[in-house]
Amino acid sequence: MQITLNGNKVECEKGKTILEIAQDNDIRIPTLCWQEDFHPEARCRICLVEVNGKLMPSCSTKIQKDMQIETETEKVKKTRRMNLELMMADHLKSCFIDTSNHELCRIVAEEGIKNIRFEPKKQHGKDTSGRAVVRDPNKCISCGRCVQACRDTQNITAIDFAYRGHKSKVTPYFEKDLHKTYCIKCGQCILSCPVEAIVEQDHTEQVIKHLADPKKHVVVQTAPAIRASLGEEFGNKPGTLVKGRMVAAAKALGFDRVFDTNLGADLTIIEEANELIDRVKNNSPLPMFTSCCPGWIKYVEHFRHDLIPHLSTCKSPHEMLGVLVKTYYAEKQGINPEDIIVVSIMPCTAKKFESAREELGNDVDYVLTTREFAKLIKLKNIDFNQLDEQDFDDPLGISTGAAALFGATGGVMEAALRTAYETATGKSLAKLEFDQVRGTEAIKNGSIHINNIEVKFGVAHGMMNACELLESYKDYHFIEIMACPGGCIGGGGQPIPTTWEIKKKRIEAIYNEDAGLSLRKSHENPVLKKIYEEFLGDIGGTKAHKLLHTGYVEREL
Amino acid sequence: MPDKLDKIIESKKLLLPILTEIQDRDGYISEDNVRQLSKKTKIPLSEIYGVATFYSFLTTKPEGRNIIHICNSPSCYVNGSLNIIEFIEKELGIKSGQTTEDKLFTLHIGSCIGCCDKAPAMLLNGEVHDKLTEKKIKGIIKKCRS
Numbered sequence: 001m002q003i004t005l006n007g008n009k010v011e012c013e014k015g016k017t018i019l020e021i022a023q024d025n026d027i028r029i030p031t032l033c034w035q036e037d038f039h040p041e042a043r044c045r046i047c048l049v050e051v052n053g054k055l056m057p058s059c060s061t062k063i064q065k066d067m068q069i070e071t072e073t074e075k076v077k078k079t080r081r082m083n084l085e086l087m088m089a090d091h092l093k094s095c096f097i098d099t100s101n102h103e104l105c106r107i108v109a110e111e112g113i114k115n116i117r118f119e120p121k122k123q124h125g126k127d128t129s130g131r132a133v134v135r136d137p138n139k140c141i142s143c144g145r146c147v148q149a150c151r152d153t154q155n156i157t158a159i160d161f162a163y164r165g166h167k168s169k170v171t172p173y174f175e176k177d178l179h180k181t182y183c184i185k186c187g188q189c190i191l192s193c194p195v196e197a198i199v200e201q202d203h204t205e206q207v208i209k210h211l212a213d214p215k216k217h218v219v220v221q222t223a224p225a226i227r228a229s230l231g232e233e234f235g236n237k238p239g240t241l242v243k244g245r246m247v248a249a250a251k252a253l254g255f256d257r258v259f260d261t262n263l264g265a266d267l268t269i270i271e272e273a274n275e276l277i278d279r280v281k282n283n284s285p286l287p288m289f290t291s292c293c294p295g296w297i298k299y300v301e302h303f304r305h306d307l308i309p310h311l312s313t314c315k316s317p318h319e320m321l322g323v324l325v326k327t328y329y330a331e332k333q334g335i336n337p338e339d340i341i342v343v344s345i346m347p348c349t350a351k352k353f354e355s356a357r358e359e360l361g362n363d364v365d366y367v368l369t370t371r372e373f374a375k376l377i378k379l380k381n382i383d384f385n386q387l388d389e390q391d392f393d394d395p396l397g398i399s400t401g402a403a404a405l406f407g408a409t410g411g412v413m414e415a416a417l418r419t420a421y422e423t424a425t426g427k428s429l430a431k432l433e434f435d436q437v438r439g440t441e442a443i444k445n446g447s448i449h450i451n452n453i454e455v456k457f458g459v460a461h462g463m464m465n466a467c468e469l470l471e472s473y474k475d476y477h478f479i480e481i482m483a484c485p486g487g488c489i490g491g492g493g494q495p496i497p498t499t500w501e502i503k504k505k506r507i508e509a510i511y512n513e514d515a516g517l518s519l520r521k522s523h524e525n526p527v528l529k530k531i532y533e534e535f536l537g538d539i540g541g542t543k544a545h546k547l548l549h550t551g552y553v554e555r556e557l
Numbered sequence: 558m559p560d561k562l563d564k565i566i567e568s569k570k571l572l573l574p575i576l577t578e579i580q581d582r583d584g585y586i587s588e589d590n591v592r593q594l595s596k597k598t599k600i601p602l603s604e605i606y607g608v609a610t611f612y613s614f615l616t617t618k619p620e621g622r623n624i625i626h627i628c629n630s631p632s633c634y635v636n637g638s639l640n641i642i643e644f645i646e647k648e649l650g651i652k653s654g655q656t657t658e659d660k661l662f663t664l665h666i667g668s669c670i671g672c673c674d675k676a677p678a679m680l681l682n683g684e685v686h687d688k689l690t691e692k693k694i695k696g697i698i699k700k701c702r703s
Binding site for chain 1: 588591592595596601602603604605606607610611612613617
């Protein structure tokens, strides 16, 4: 099919939109409400173009034969600017002035708008009381991207549009604060918001305060997924592993010890693989679901009470490490646990909620997202890219390749299978890579023979895919679910933007980290062997159970 | 009234008719009803709330005994609906969306009610009152109060 695009004849495929054709031909059309992989809703009218003299949204208009498309006429520019100005009136006017980094403000700057002629009309109350996710509706421009993320990738719809016309706004039901709803705190809305109207609850100030307090022993731990993404905040290409510099930055910030959540991940695997073998032997509820993802846990607690007995009772890796720090490490170093502050750097906003759960006590005091950690580093004027690489501190800094995998969808499953197979059979795996659970397919599955039992496993990432898998969950023995698409590398606390292209690079980096390590199975972690001998006792034993396992509650809708 | 809600869902099937039925039955759509409805239909709470607040004939707060919907669409507007609205607001001492303290009146200003030929018009408890004048309104309000 032939069309005319800015005066040039262009051959193009039927069924594509004007925006796609423009992108194929390197013609820039600004977009705002449009999101990759979502159905275009054409709300914002920023991507307007002239089609045969008429203004049309390019994101949702499919090409037709002999269309005459102009993307930069005076009429287009004028209308686009007017729409942007009107949106800026809804957004805080001051935001533009202080050269903010919001996507909307960037587009406004790119379009050369220097002055906003309109005043904001509405005044809304803020929703800032949540532990994980907070909202400032005064910044909201009703683009609907958060609603799409919540509804179409996560199948939750904790927020939606309410009211009509100029009164229309994005809100949880009955205008409740988000933390009083069934929101699972995954933070996918944060990743999609172009104006920071939804953000994580900021805990950087509290952490700075503790760092300055000489009486406190402040320990930081970093999640498997953030070493593959933190670099992006400092201009590194997606997929750059910055483990050494990340540790160096934490030390430069003044943390007393820098430990590795990956060690906690190894510990989780040892306990979880043991629990799986136990469940198979003792006819306990199967399938067993992984419990590392606090978003997934909250989903089950709200929507699927029937699945609670199926959740692994293992605490998540950073909580396990938190316990070890406040018991084993405190004992060894002779530090009063009450003087220890544990800070976890996580790719996740739901971890903030998790760390405040009553059952988990104060093992982790604060959770910072990847973005908050980067903010701390920038606040202290640390030149991240010039830092010399450093190693994690002893004794909780040694981990295996299996733990590294936790950041990617399918990683926990792969790590658990390596350990479950080898500990149950006593044999070594010929091939460590489980290709069935790698990649970004919506639902992955496979099976492995362990002592003549065919163990079937399934993996899903993103709650929409997870819900699909749940329809046939009884077919499996072991299921890994991560609430965020792509797993933790696509978590709600990760650098913005987090697109599929970027997520795939981060996943690649994580698999490279695993492949490059000499120890690649959790049960071979030498530090943990020692900790079990000296401190924890038997795997899955009484003390291990008391410290490393937890329970779940039924929550109302 | 969970089993009654079941009956409504069964007979109406679609969300909007279900909500309309609840509105007619209870006079408003309560949070508890929305919660039950969400559990039974698997439609997310926030989505139901979105629908319930979108339509001006559905309300999520308890209303007064007499519900007034004044039309403010073009035909009524050019025939002086603004003056009528101002007059009613003054008479009742409330604005659009509010209920009088004695719970006798709730006022809504909304879209076309299909009486363009007899503008300005309003609905009182679902019944049309048209070609409104201040005198007419005074009479209607007096009747409701007595």
